[in-house]
Amino acid sequence: MKRPLYSALGLLSVALGAVGAFLPIMPTVPFLLLAVYFFARSNPEWEQKILDHPHWGPQVHDWRERRAISRRAKTMAIGAMTTGVVFTWYTLGHPWYWISLAILVTCGSWIATRNE
DSSP: OHHHHHHHHHHHHHHHHHHHHHOSSSOSHHHHHHHHHHHHTTOHHHHHHHHHOTTTHHHHHHHHHHSOOOHHHHHHHHHHHHHHHHHHHHHTOTTHHHHHHHHHHHHHHHHHTSOO
């Protein structure tokens, strides 16, 4: 009974990660970490596919082995969030961009202070 649930949650996590690959505000790797967790309990072949992915696999490995985020990944994440703030400023304007800015400052600070 648990295996189909873990598979469904893994697929949902991959889908959210795929959305995050294209939207600057939404993260990708945390959802892929969740997917790997769920697939390890339901479908090891899919887990291995994520781990073997040329772009996302090394980031997942870094987190699994060292609980670390590479400097390049940190820079890319903060840059994407900054792009989201600028996009929000141009499209929605005041007061909405303040929310994006608060997310950037909060999450960006957290990301920047994680071990490398």
